[in-house]
Amino acid sequence: MSRFKWWQKVVFYQIYPRSFADGNRDGIGDFLGMTSKLDYLKGLGVTALWLSPHFPSPLWDCGYDISDYTSVAPEYGSLEDFNTFLSGAHRRGMRVILDLVLNHTSDQHPWFLESKSSRDNPKSSWYVWVDRPPNNWQSCFDGPAWTYAAERDQYYYHYFMKQQPDLNWHHPEVKNAMWQAVRFWLDLGVDGFRLDAVGTIFEHPDRPNHPVPMTLAELRHFSDVARTPLEKKLVAKYWREMFMFQWGHPHDLLKELRLILDEYPGDRMLVGEDDDVSYQGNGKDELSLVFNFPLLHAARLSPAIIRKNQKERLAALAQISPLAWPCNTLGNHDSPRLFNHFGDGQHDAELARLHLALMLTLRGTPFLYNGEEIGMTDFILTALLQFRDQMGIWYYHTAVDDLGVNPQLALQRAAAMTRNKNRTPMQWAPLPNGGFCPPQVLPWLPVNPNRTKGVNVEDQDKDPSSLLNFYRRMLRIRRASPALVVGEYSALHERSRSYLAFLRYTNDQTILVILNFSPKMRSLNFSELAYNSLRMIFRSALAAPAAPTMDLEHVRLAPFEIVLIELVRVE
Numbered sequence: 001m002s003r004f005k006w007w008q009k010v011v012f013y014q015i016y017p018r019s020f021a022d023g024n025r026d027g028i029g030d031f032l033g034m035t036s037k038l039d040y041l042k043g044l045g046v047t048a049l050w051l052s053p054h055f056p057s058p059l060w061d062c063g064y065d066i067s068d069y070t071s072v073a074p075e076y077g078s079l080e081d082f083n084t085f086l087s088g089a090h091r092r093g094m095r096v097i098l099d100l101v102l103n104h105t106s107d108q109h110p111w112f113l114e115s116k117s118s119r120d121n122p123k124s125s126w127y128v129w130v131d132r133p134p135n136n137w138q139s140c141f142d143g144p145a146w147t148y149a150a151e152r153d154q155y156y157y158h159y160f161m162k163q164q165p166d167l168n169w170h171h172p173e174v175k176n177a178m179w180q181a182v183r184f185w186l187d188l189g190v191d192g193f194r195l196d197a198v199g200t201i202f203e204h205p206d207r208p209n210h211p212v213p214m215t216l217a218e219l220r221h222f223s224d225v226a227r228t229p230l231e232k233k234l235v236a237k238y239w240r241e242m243f244m245f246q247w248g249h250p251h252d253l254l255k256e257l258r259l260i261l262d263e264y265p266g267d268r269m270l271v272g273e274d275d276d277v278s279y280q281g282n283g284k285d286e287l288s289l290v291f292n293f294p295l296l297h298a299a300r301l302s303p304a305i306i307r308k309n310q311k312e313r314l315a316a317l318a319q320i321s322p323l324a325w326p327c328n329t330l331g332n333h334d335s336p337r338l339f340n341h342f343g344d345g346q347h348d349a350e351l352a353r354l355h356l357a358l359m360l361t362l363r364g365t366p367f368l369y370n371g372e373e374i375g376m377t378d379f380i381l382t383a384l385l386q387f388r389d390q391m392g393i394w395y396y397h398t399a400v401d402d403l404g405v406n407p408q409l410a411l412q413r414a415a416a417m418t419r420n421k422n423r424t425p426m427q428w429a430p431l432p433n434g435g436f437c438p439p440q441v442l443p444w445l446p447v448n449p450n451r452t453k454g455v456n457v458e459d460q461d462k463d464p465s466s467l468l469n470f471y472r473r474m475l476r477i478r479r480a481s482p483a484l485v486v487g488e489y490s491a492l493h494e495r496s497r498s499y500l501a502f503l504r505y506t507n508d509q510t511i512l513v514i515l516n517f518s519p520k521m522r523s524l525n526f527s528e529l530a531y532n533s534l535r536m537i538f539r540s541a542l543a544a545p546a547a548p549t550m551d552l553e554h555v556r557l558a559p560f561e562i563v564l565i566e567l568v569r570v571e
């Protein structure tokens with residue numbers, strides 16, 4: 001496996017810093033807390049960490065509105081605390097990448113305060129200014145994309161909130177300033193970056209109107225009330241068209257950034273918050289990875305959907321370059337929890353195991369989200385005062401004040417759409433506040449009450465059959481199986497609706513992966529495979545014997561079972 005880069009072989013674990021571990025007992029996660037959990041992460045078996053933003057911020061968008069790119073938010077600690085965390089992760093063999101927000105800054109960033117102050121300021125053109133709004137573009141969070149600033153008697157553009165003005169990347173001084181920030185963290189030793197909203201950096205140069213006959217708030221409401229197939233089709237069409245002119249393709253910019261990273265030793269990497277494989281350039285001159293969002297965004301996973309996704313995704317990557325590498329995830333800070341998104345309400349625990357096995361056996365680099373290893377679920381807030389996600393607060397007030405929606409119904413819809421639900425604090429113990437912070441301290445978001453019902457690290461650590469220990473075992477199996485880490489992928493039994501089967505193989509190892517997505521027993525025949533012996537690596541059914549009792553002609557699967565078999569080829 002030596003010819004592969006480190007980022008092709010690791011399993012990433014996303015940490016949402018504000019919700020992971022509170023080390024200074026103030027109800028907010030921080031670097032002291034994260035550092036104290038490094039041994040837990042090493043024991044879990046993950047080998048790379050992605051940190052959501054830890055920079056100073058007014059927190060209009062939960063840290064994605066940055067007011068200083070080269071510092072640490074005081075509530076998270078100091079730069080010394082960051083360095084302690086980074087060196088601790090590296091000592092334990094874990095890489096660390098940071099969130100890099102290129103599209104915009106906070107409106108409290110000194111650059112914007114200068115730019116807003118007058119049209120003659122040296123940073124006057126560092127943002128996108130116009131005398132009058134040139135079109136009907138919407139912010140993807142909260143209304144019009146053009147906001148008036150009295151200081152200049154002009155409007156500035158913002159794809160996100162009005163507190164997140166877009167940088168003008170056509171200005172060379174903007175690039176120089178941002179590249180200095182990139183070098184700052186690379187000099188400290190970070191291993192790369194996850195690029196936030198990479199597709200929004202540039203807009204259509206002609207700035208035409210979008211064709212959707214409603215505002216964003218009206219479209220969100222229409223999405224909530226759409227019932228007929230025609231209405232739902234129209235909703236999808238409008239969502240595609242609403243922002244169609246506000247996305248660009250910053251390939252040249254990414255090539256510049258790639259060159260900077262390549263100046264540093266250690267194969268520093270870039271992963272983009274996008275699913276456009278063209279951002280991987282020729283396989284080595286732009287991004288290292290882009291996310292397989294079509295899989296994440298599926299309403300429900302089935303063998304047919306997964307096979308189709310893999311066929312299309314791997315073919316698209318092959319068109320880019322033989323060097324282009326896949327990247328898979330089923331959860332992050334912007335998505336519903338895996339239990340809620342891909343569960344069926346009846347077999348959620350079994351499906352959670354199945355979906356982890358899927359992530360760890362598909363070809364490509366897996367990304368896991370903190371808390372999924374103990375089965376954390378969405379927590380729907382019941383009071384607007386609990387909300388910390390401004391997008392949900394805006395939607396509630398717009399729905400009630402502008403669209404006449406019943407307040408209780410608006411609250412339910414806002415709570416369901418807001419990202420608060422999947423960002424609640426990590427549940428470490430069956431204690432008040434889940435062991436995230438002391439019982440007498442108010443956490444920044446409420447802790448899910450199911451912390452007392454086994455959904456916590458302390459209880460699951462003691463239970464050999466827990467989801468947490470299942471994660472640990474599966475991560476060990478992947479790490480010990482070169483075919484699962486870097487092997488090729490080949491689909492099997494492609495007409496099956498109830499189970500997914502495929503091979504992962506290198507020159508030295510072949511593994512048959514079978515995932516039963518059905519609540520029924522299955523008896524399968526894989527005698528078409530030219531192998532004369534097998535070694536059972538793993539089977540998830542509790543009653544399964546340690547030694548193999550099956551041959552390839554009679555492979556019996558329990559409901560929702562996961563089976564991994566190493567095959568030895570006939571000579």
